[in-house]
Amino acid sequence: MTEIVVIARLVPDLVEELEIAPSGTALDLSWLRVIINEFDNHAIEQAIILKERSGATVTIISPEAEGVEDMLFTTAAKGADRLIKLTGIGEEKPTNLSLAQTLATMIKEMNPDLVLNGVQAHDDITGDLAPQLAQLLDMPYVGYISGVSLDGGKAKAYKEYPGGILAEMEINLPAVLGIQSSEEPPRYVAISKVRQMMNSTSIEEIQSSELETESGVVIKRMYLPEAAERAEMLEGDEKEVATKITSILQDLGLL
Amino acid sequence: MPERIDYWGIPHQWGSPSILVYSVMFLAGAILIFRFYLRARLWWKVGRPESRWNKLHIRLYNLIKYSIVQTRVLRQKYPGIMHIALAWSFFIFFLGTALATIDSHFFKFLNGTVFSLYKLTLDLFTVVFIVGAILAIYRRYVTKPERLTYQPQFTWSLILLTVIVFSGITTESLRLAVEQPINGVWSPLGWLIAQAFLFTGASEMTLTNWHLGIWLGHLLTAAFTVITLPVGSLLHILTGPVNIFFSELDRPMGQLPPTPTGRDGQPVYVSMLNELTWKQILNGDACTECGRCQDICPAYGAGLPLNPKDLILGIREMLEETKASPKENRYDRSLLENPKLSKEVMWSCTTCAACITECPILVEHIDTIIEIRRHLVIEGMIDSELQDALTNLGQYGNSFGQSPRKRAQWTQEFDPPIKDATREPVKYLWFVGDYASYNPALAEMTTKTATVFNQVGLDFGVMYKGENHSGNDVRRVGEEGLYEMLVEKNLSALDRCQYQTIITTDPHTYNTLVNEYPFPEPQTILHYSELLAQLIRDGRLQFSNPLNYRVTFHDPCYLGRYNGVYDAPRFVIKSTGCELVEMPRNRDLALCCGAGGGRIWMEEGNIQERPSESRIREAVKLDGIEHFIVSCPKDITMYQDAVKTTGHEADISVKDLIELVVEAL
Numbered sequence: 001m002t003e004i005v006v007i008a009r010l011v012p013d014l015v016e017e018l019e020i021a022p023s024g025t026a027l028d029l030s031w032l033r034v035i036i037n038e039f040d041n042h043a044i045e046q047a048i049i050l051k052e053r054s055g056a057t058v059t060i061i062s063p064e065a066e067g068v069e070d071m072l073f074t075t076a077a078k079g080a081d082r083l084i085k086l087t088g089i090g091e092e093k094p095t096n097l098s099l100a101q102t103l104a105t106m107i108k109e110m111n112p113d114l115v116l117n118g119v120q121a122h123d124d125i126t127g128d129l130a131p132q133l134a135q136l137l138d139m140p141y142v143g144y145i146s147g148v149s150l151d152g153g154k155a156k157a158y159k160e161y162p163g164g165i166l167a168e169m170e171i172n173l174p175a176v177l178g179i180q181s182s183e184e185p186p187r188y189v190a191i192s193k194v195r196q197m198m199n200s201t202s203i204e205e206i207q208s209s210e211l212e213t214e215s216g217v218v219i220k221r222m223y224l225p226e227a228a229e230r231a232e233m234l235e236g237d238e239k240e241v242a243t244k245i246t247s248i249l250q251d252l253g254l255l
Numbered sequence: 256m257p258e259r260i261d262y263w264g265i266p267h268q269w270g271s272p273s274i275l276v277y278s279v280m281f282l283a284g285a286i287l288i289f290r291f292y293l294r295a296r297l298w299w300k301v302g303r304p305e306s307r308w309n310k311l312h313i314r315l316y317n318l319i320k321y322s323i324v325q326t327r328v329l330r331q332k333y334p335g336i337m338h339i340a341l342a343w344s345f346f347i348f349f350l351g352t353a354l355a356t357i358d359s360h361f362f363k364f365l366n367g368t369v370f371s372l373y374k375l376t377l378d379l380f381t382v383v384f385i386v387g388a389i390l391a392i393y394r395r396y397v398t399k400p401e402r403l404t405y406q407p408q409f410t411w412s413l414i415l416l417t418v419i420v421f422s423g424i425t426t427e428s429l430r431l432a433v434e435q436p437i438n439g440v441w442s443p444l445g446w447l448i449a450q451a452f453l454f455t456g457a458s459e460m461t462l463t464n465w466h467l468g469i470w471l472g473h474l475l476t477a478a479f480t481v482i483t484l485p486v487g488s489l490l491h492i493l494t495g496p497v498n499i500f501f502s503e504l505d506r507p508m509g510q511l512p513p514t515p516t517g518r519d520g521q522p523v524y525v526s527m528l529n530e531l532t533w534k535q536i537l538n539g540d541a542c543t544e545c546g547r548c549q550d551i552c553p554a555y556g557a558g559l560p561l562n563p564k565d566l567i568l569g570i571r572e573m574l575e576e577t578k579a580s581p582k583e584n585r586y587d588r589s590l591l592e593n594p595k596l597s598k599e600v601m602w603s604c605t606t607c608a609a610c611i612t613e614c615p616i617l618v619e620h621i622d623t624i625i626e627i628r629r630h631l632v633i634e635g636m637i638d639s640e641l642q643d644a645l646t647n648l649g650q651y652g653n654s655f656g657q658s659p660r661k662r663a664q665w666t667q668e669f670d671p672p673i674k675d676a677t678r679e680p681v682k683y684l685w686f687v688g689d690y691a692s693y694n695p696a697l698a699e700m701t702t703k704t705a706t707v708f709n710q711v712g713l714d715f716g717v718m719y720k721g722e723n724h725s726g727n728d729v730r731r732v733g734e735e736g737l738y739e740m741l742v743e744k745n746l747s748a749l750d751r752c753q754y755q756t757i758i759t760t761d762p763h764t765y766n767t768l769v770n771e772y773p774f775p776e777p778q779t780i781l782h783y784s785e786l787l788a789q790l791i792r793d794g795r796l797q798f799s800n801p802l803n804y805r806v807t808f809h810d811p812c813y814l815g816r817y818n819g820v821y822d823a824p825r826f827v828i829k830s831t832g833c834e835l836v837e838m839p840r841n842r843d844l845a846l847c848c849g850a851g852g853g854r855i856w857m858e859e860g861n862i863q864e865r866p867s868e869s870r871i872r873e874a875v876k877l878d879g880i881e882h883f884i885v886s887c888p889k890d891i892t893m894y895q896d897a898v899k900t901t902g903h904e905a906d907i908s909v910k911d912l913i914e915l916v917v918e919a920l
């Protein structure tokens with residue numbers, strides 16, 4: 001049976017207004033709610049599609065965070081077989097390298113054919129979790145994949161390049177792939193199904209090894225973009241802004 | 256003294272004719288019962304069990320109301336009179352025959368005046384029948400409304416009934432011609448025809464022979480009709496009343512049933528014929544094919560794939576297919592594969608309840624649609640727009656995908672701030688609803704409402720981020736789990752509040768709060784139109800500036816049809832000094848705006864004329880109407896759009912009830 005492992009992370013939800021913590025180098029997390037990383041959600045969908053197509057065991061691993069259980073049960077409702085919560089993660093975000101090290105030890109034992117991860121996450125500073133993991137697992141890695149199919153010991157992956165060029169590539173398994181999008185948009189799963197999973201499935205907890213929180217990269221300052229000189233910011237509520245846009249367009253003779 | 260003679264003119268030499276009559280009719284009756292049993296047996300055999308035997312007195316009352324008096328049938332003039340004429344004349348003929356049987360075997364009473372009156376009644380109802388039959392013929396063969404089914408069995412039924420009645424009256428007039436009894440004129444029609452027979456100069460003998468022949472014809476046609484009843488369009492005479500008798504009594508119209516559980520304790524999501532309840536299958540067999548539901552359905556009118564009549568008949572069709580291959584015994588047929596019951600059909604319904612308000616035999620279309628939708632949701636067969644809305648509702652408690660903390664953003668301009676009902680006691684707790692809270696185009700209306708409340712000194716508050724979508728339409732989409740989650744969240748927020756009355760501006764919220772929320776204690780819940788009406792009556796809301804607009808009012812489905820609130824908004828409108836002109840489709844006939852049942856979240860599909868556009872066209876046809884008054888936040892956007900797309904911006908403008916109030920203050 002094909003073994004697929006997906007690493008899914010929760011990230012700050014951008015529907016809330018982002019605020020910078022007093023330190024000036026991080027987001028103020030006290031108000032933030034978290035949500036599944038969109039790219040990881042696509043990775044999960046891709047894994048489930050592969051499972052539906054030709055059979056596979058899908059394992060989802062998620063670093064602990066508020067609401068991670070709900071997220072994991074949702075993936076189970078979609079069809080994931082094994083749910084793992086990675087515990088022992090402190091207040092501070094671990095570096096991708098140390099996270100990859102912990103994950104690699106776990107994943108090695110699972111002998112996967114395919115490891116999928118969202119190609120990026122908007123709270124990921126260095127953006128190298130999947131490549132690091134590939135390195136540690138001694139597997140090939142390709143990122144920005146949109147669509148995968150399995151064929152014997154190989155994976156066929158699709159990648160879009162700028163300029164509308166599409167590449168189809170063959171990758172020897174096992175491999176790590178950074179998913180940009182799944183073949184089909186992530187599916188909806190009914191809440192009653194998720195609730196049913198809560199009663200019938202369990203989440204395994206695996207303690208991570210000591211995690212590094214300091215990498216060679218240091219954030220010096222985090223801030224909201226400032227309006228550049230040339231840009232004019234339109235102030236006011238929706239209506240006022242809309243009126244201003246209309247009059248600008250009229251002035252430009254576009255309306 | 257005139258007296259009823261048993262079997263006048265029927266020869267007795269082979270024994271009493273009653274032996275013939277009773278054996279023919281008994282046989283016909285037995286065949287009828289057996290055939291009907293074969294059909295009815297399937298409902299219970301195929302369908303899921305469901306108990307509908309409680310409240311027998313109400314069931315009996317409904318039986319009289321809907322199948323004898325036929326109040327629903329009478330909702331429409333032409334077809335109502337037509338059907339009543341046909342049905343009641345047959346009730347009377349049936350009663351007449353029964354009385355004759357009593358008279359001849361048990362208790363002789365048909366003599367003297369009673370007998371004359373008896374004859375007169377039967378004669379008059381023959382005329383009534385003829386009127387009904389003419390109306391039916393004209394309708395079926397001349398005006399030919401689209402909603403009827405044009406199949407030979409309907410023509411057959413009409414022929415059979417007409418033959419029965421005509422042979423009856425002919426037999427009668429032949430008797431009158433020969434016997435010439437003193438009370439002959441008490442059968443005016445029969446008497447008239449008798450004169451014609453006499454005019455032919457035929458001998459008494461000939462007339463008596465004719466009488467015998469036609470009497471036999473009458474008897475045999477009646478027997479034939481009885482025998483063929485279970486396979487023809489007259490079957491509804493039996494199934495209609497059965498369907499009415501077993502109609503839903505335990506839930507108000509505004510309450511959907513929870514997801515049922517099967518024998519194994521697992522939830523049942525309906526997608527197969529044998530997952531429907533026996534009553535839902537009976538709906539299919541009972542449908543009279545009158546097409547009233549088709550006529551009034553906004554989705555059908557808009558050119559969407561849904562036809563509620565076909566939907567119900569689709570169920571019958573599938574049951575018949577089952578019967579056609581009984582050996583296979585396959586009842587697990589996929590409903591969705593039948594084009595009349597496809598998923599596109601299911602998603603087209605706005606749950607406006609027009610069909611169930613109109614159906615003469617109380618078919619319950621919506622329950623079936625929602626149960627199938629639940630299956631579609633579980634299987635993820637939903638369009639991407641609906642998927643986004645549901646994801647947002649699950650994530651944030653609103654369909655707009657916005658932060659719950661922005662729910663009360665519209666309150667920012669109020670100083671002193673609007674009370675937070677989750678923190679301090681209020682008399683009125685305002686459940687604002689998603690559209691009024693988040694839609695920027697409606698913010699103005701929401702603040703106006705709050706301003707009016709402030710001006711009359713109403714002690715009110717809102718729940719700020721504690722409020723979630725009420726779930727009314729989530730439930731109607733078929734996402735029962737999400738609905739339950741939203742209900743839990745709202746109930747726990749409400750539980751933290753101290754209040755006396757819940758008010759809401761949103762009819763959808765109103766419906767689910769009133770009919771579905773499992774509150775631990777009884778609640779007082781008012782739609783703002785009801786609250787405004789109360790305030791006006793108490794003298795707390797007084798108008799100093801009477802408006803002289805000529806306006807019309809649109810009844811929201813979930814306020815009107817679902818909850819019977821028709822008068823409060825009208826009272827408010829009139830109190831502001833407006834002249835209210837009704838659209839032809841008003842009150843429980845009101846056309847849905849098209850947004851209900853979660854349709855507002857879905858892709859529109861291939862629509863010909865939006866219901867909202869049809870509605871605006873209906874309104875502008877009224878003389879000199881300036882404003883189209885609504886009392887539901889969704890209606891404001893729906894109709895403002897429709898006014899634009901129909902190009903009637905210069906003719907009519909959409910106003911919320913609260914705007915009239917503000918102007919008249």
Ligand code: SF4
Nearest residue numbers: 552604605607608610
């Ligand atoms: S509820 Fe309304 S939209 Fe749905 S089938 Fe009935 S009439 Fe049509």
Ligand code: SF4
Nearest residue numbers: 542543545546548614
């Ligand atoms: S469902 Fe009811 S209203 Fe519709 S066609 Fe059948 S009997 Fe008539």
